[in-house]
Amino acid sequence: MDRSGLIEAVTRKMTDGDTPSSEQIGRVVDALFGTVEEAGAIAEALKAGETVTLLGFGSFHDEDGTTGLRPGKALDEFVHGRVG
Template sequence: MDKSELTQMTARRAADDPNGRHLEGDDISRILDLLFGTVEQAGTIAEALKGREAVHLGSFGTFQAADGVATFRPGTALTEYLQGQIR
């Protein structure tokens, strides 16, 4: 899945949420750029990692950096979902 597909899928899910705010694809794309960065500008996750901070995303997982290398450690909920333990 590339960024465009991720953006479209997320926009569809946002539109299907009766309690959520409607988000356009452009809004979601901009949020992804701000979080993960672009060629021209680092995202907030990269900035935090460069500042030697870990980025904890709840039970989804944690981004960390050591010796200039970024790593991702999946959280319990993501692991259980991928293993078919939760729906």
């Protein structure tokens, strides 16, 4: 899934009466993950030596000069078909 696919998927998930536009969701995605021109909040936190933890999803971390995602239990179980 690329950026556009992620934006479309998030837009579909937001089904309440006050759904933000795809453009607004795109700005949120860019603010979190960054763009070529500007780092996002996750990258800035990692550069500052922080770990970013999203409960149920996992944590982004920098370990020995390598950044990565350590999946949370809920994400791992969903991806591997143990919950549905």
